[in-house]
Amino acid sequence: xxxxxxxEPDTRFFMAEQLAQVAALFEGILPAGADHPGASDVDAAxxxxxxxxxxxxxxxxxxAWQKLYAEALPALEAASVSLFGSGLAALKANEMHALLxxxxxxxxxxxPAEMDSKKLFATLRSHCIEGCFADPRxxxxxxxxxxxxxxYLEPAQDFSRS
Amino acid sequence: MPGxxxxxxxxxVGSGAGGGTAAQVLTQRGWxxxxxxxxxxxxxDEFLPFDELHFREHKDLIPKISDDPMVYAGLDDRGHxxxxxxxxxxxxxxxxxIWDSNLPRYTREDMQVxxxxxxxxxxxxxxxxxxSYEEFxxxxxxxxHAWCVSGQANQCAAQEPTRAGYNYPMxxxxxxxxxxxxxxxxxxxxxxxxxxxxxxxxQTFDGRPGCSxxxxxxxxxxxxxxxxxxxxxxxxxxxSTGRCDLRPGHYVTxxxxxxxxxxxxxVWYVTEPGGKESxxxxxxxxxxxxxxxxxxxxxxxxxxxxxxxxxRYLTYHPKAGADLVFKKQPTWTEQLGPxxxxxxxxxxxxxxxxxxxxxxxxxxxxxxxxxxxxxYTCVTPLxxxxxxxxxxxxxxxxxxxxxEYLSELRxxxxxxxxxxxxxxxxxxxxxxxxxxxxxxxxxxxxxxxxPWGLPVAKTFYHHHPYDRELCKYAMERVVGIMVDxxxxxxxxxxxxxxxxxxxxxxxxxxxxxDPGASVVDGNCQSHTVKGLYVLDAAFMPTxxxxxxxxxLIANAFRVCENVPQP
Numbered sequence: 001x002x003x004x005x006x007x008e009p010d011t012r013f014f015m016a017e018q019l020a021q022v023a024a025l026f027e028g029i030l031p032a033g034a035d036h037p038g039a040s041d042v043d044a045a046x047x048x049x050x051x052x053x054x055x056x057x058x059x060x061x062x063x064a065w066q067k068l069y070a071e072a073l074p075a076l077e078a079a080s081v082s083l084f085g086s087g088l089a090a091l092k093a094n095e096m097h098a099l100l101x102x103x104x105x106x107x108x109x110x111x112p113a114e115m116d117s118k119k120l121f122a123t124l125r126s127h128c129i130e131g132c133f134a135d136p137r138x139x140x141x142x143x144x145x146x147x148x149x150x151x152y153l154e155p156a157q158d159f160s161r162s
Numbered sequence: 163m164p165g166x167x168x169x170x171x172x173x174x175v176g177s178g179a180g181g182g183t184a185a186q187v188l189t190q191r192g193w194x195x196x197x198x199x200x201x202x203x204x205x206x207d208e209f210l211p212f213d214e215l216h217f218r219e220h221k222d223l224i225p226k227i228s229d230d231p232m233v234y235a236g237l238d239d240r241g242h243x244x245x246x247x248x249x250x251x252x253x254x255x256x257x258x259x260i261w262d263s264n265l266p267r268y269t270r271e272d273m274q275v276x277x278x279x280x281x282x283x284x285x286x287x288x289x290x291x292x293x294s295y296e297e298f299x300x301x302x303x304x305x306x307h308a309w310c311v312s313g314q315a316n317q318c319a320a321q322e323p324t325r326a327g328y329n330y331p332m333x334x335x336x337x338x339x340x341x342x343x344x345x346x347x348x349x350x351x352x353x354x355x356x357x358x359x360x361x362x363x364x365q366t367f368d369g370r371p372g373c374s375x376x377x378x379x380x381x382x383x384x385x386x387x388x389x390x391x392x393x394x395x396x397x398x399x400x401x402s403t404g405r406c407d408l409r410p411g412h413y414v415t416x417x418x419x420x421x422x423x424x425x426x427x428x429v430w431y432v433t434e435p436g437g438k439e440s441x442x443x444x445x446x447x448x449x450x451x452x453x454x455x456x457x458x459x460x461x462x463x464x465x466x467x468x469x470x471x472x473x474r475y476l477t478y479h480p481k482a483g484a485d486l487v488f489k490k491q492p493t494w495t496e497q498l499g500p501x502x503x504x505x506x507x508x509x510x511x512x513x514x515x516x517x518x519x520x521x522x523x524x525x526x527x528x529x530x531x532x533x534x535x536x537x538y539t540c541v542t543p544l545x546x547x548x549x550x551x552x553x554x555x556x557x558x559x560x561x562x563x564x565x566e567y568l569s570e571l572r573x574x575x576x577x578x579x580x581x582x583x584x585x586x587x588x589x590x591x592x593x594x595x596x597x598x599x600x601x602x603x604x605x606x607x608x609x610x611x612x613p614w615g616l617p618v619a620k621t622f623y624h625h626h627p628y629d630r631e632l633c634k635y636a637m638e639r640v641v642g643i644m645v646d647x648x649x650x651x652x653x654x655x656x657x658x659x660x661x662x663x664x665x666x667x668x669x670x671x672x673x674x675x676d677p678g679a680s681v682v683d684g685n686c687q688s689h690t691v692k693g694l695y696v697l698d699a700a701f702m703p704t705x706x707x708x709x710x711x712x713x714l715i716a717n718a719f720r721v722c723e724n725v726p727q728p
Contacts, residue, residue: 030564031562031565100561125548134544151493
């Protein structure tokens with residue numbers, strides 16, 4: 001055995017529409033501002049798109065997450081339409097915040113009865129943070145933008161989108 | 163190169179802190195030893211590239227909870243929950259390959275705990291250790307030199323006492339940029355934090371480089387070998403004698419002994435799941451495979467236990483933590499000067515001023531110690547940010563709160579405390595072998611077996627009320643001092659009653675002079691099977707209140723230097 005080598009998966013997990021939904025949810029968890037990057041600035045959703053294309057040999061929870069997202073995204077999309085009249089990807093920031101708040105408190109209506117909303121929220125939050133702050137080799141934290149703003153491994157730098 | 167040894171003087175089971183130390187001491191005495199290690203050899207390049215997601219989040223270096231967990235019985239003692247084995251790395255060098263290598267000594271207050279805890283609380287079974295700190299002193303010194311501990315004696319009165327003229331083999335790690343601030347703040351309260359003894363090179367030493375402050379310490383392998391491990395210190399020296407036969411990938415399944423004479427004969431082992439058992443004979447066997455697993459091996463081997471003590475008095479240190487931010491302090495940074503650790507530092511300061519509590523406002527007397535870190539610099543980002551909080555009632559923040567948390571951490575100095583306290587020993591806190599059980603609905607829950615087909619360990623554990631009160635008290639004291647210094651509390655965690663398996667672990671094969679009240683004797687030899695010794699923290703009669711490794715290493719020196727040659 002020797003040095004661990006990261007192998008990018010050959011496929012991606014989400015369809016374009018789903019990827020946009022995940023990106024919208026992640027942006028609600030770590031929203032961008034004029035002076036700081038958000039989840040969308042660093043392709044955090046693409047991180048999950050690749051992670052879920054891997055299997056249990058990378059991490060044992062991946063198969064369970066594949067199932068979870070396949071069931072949760074349509075439910076969240078439907079809840080979004082029901083509450084605000086538009087899908088996740090089209091929600092305004094305050095609407096997304098309200099949706100996530102209900103999800104995190106277990107009060108979002110329309111979710112499948114067997115799905116633990118609080119646990120789903122915790123998983124989304126965890127994956128969003130990984131997409132923002134994990135090593136860029138995993139597909140998020142594009143160009144180390146989040147690390148550079150935050151000051152990890154090098155002094156913190158100002159952020160701008162220009 | 164050492165060759166194969168077919169007739170060893172002793173077999174050592176486990177190649178970590180205790181086993182590696184035994185290998186050095188016994189081979190230097192001229193003995194021939196075989197070291198069985200369940201895991202494989204993992205050279206330093208396997209820890210590259212540094213990656214928090216792979217190594218820490220995906221727990222690459224510990225047994226997989228999916229097929230090789232332990233089981234926790236929960237607070238009703240009837241549960242059957244899989245639990246992570248956070249501090250059991252199965253590889254050559256054992257858990258010293260991923261440890262934080264914080265190496266403070268246990269002291270008189272730990273070993274003669276009843277001199278401090280004069281009136282143990284109901285339900286606690288506290289005993290003095292059958293050795294004094296003075297007896298341990300020369301072994302601590304040998305341990306600290308063999309394991310290349312950096313540090314500085316006599317920094318303050320509360321520090322572990324050392325003999326006149328003694329010092330660590332190399333100076334302590336550089337200070338963190340927050341050290342001066344913290345010294346002053348605690349000084350106002352009459353307390354003195356000090357630079358901790360670490361098994362990390364502060365400079366080139368013993369053929370290994372000084373620490374590069376890469377930022378990947380606890381739970382990561384050290385790719386530069388700056389951090390001491392069994393593999394790069396004691397085991398390496400044992401192998402260089404030519405009298406140590408290290409066998410990775412060898413899993414000891416049973417101890418074999420003469421039941422009539424009560425004498426050790428050898429061990430059974432397998433080299434792969436489903437493989438045939440093989441046998442190796444030796445008159446002496448030293449077991450050191452982590453507290454819970456050592457107790458499990460005793461149970462699997464049916465070591466005679468007339469007083470039902472094997473697995474009992476298991477102790478976890480009660481733990482507590484707190485994070486604070488100082489809004490008037492800019493981020494601690496290496497830009498303050500080269501004498502400080504950079505941002506990707508490892509810390510830490512130790513604070514031992516509450517080791518003994520002398521406070522009329524509480525009945526608590528035996529306390530514990532703190533490690534003090536800077537949360538921004540010492541913890542890898544996923545771990546830190548997943549725990550983001552803006553106060554005790556605002557945990558796991560997200561949205562604008564998460565942005566505020568990140569901005570605060572980015573701009574202001576902070577401090578993080580990790581408290582290790584004395585844990586009360588309780589007979590019912592124990593290790594058993596997992597077995598089929600009946601669930602509340604009447605269905606059968608099958609015992610979990612490891613990939614080799616043996617039942618996994620099952621733990622039963624309730625932290626005693628003293629443990630939880632102590633954690634609360636200790637955190638309130640330091641948080642109060644930090645608030646006086648301008649700190650704002652961001653997070654506080656205090657030990658709860660349940661413990662599924664996280665933290666320093668000891669006991670379960672308690673040492674003592676009375677065969678009716680202990681499993682191993684004063685030299686850590688089984689009362690019922692002569693020639694069977696225990697060298698990990700399972701021997702500890704009580705938990706003590708510091709990181710346990712250097713004390714178990716010193717004990718391995720004490721035992722192995724005095725064992726008569728067969």
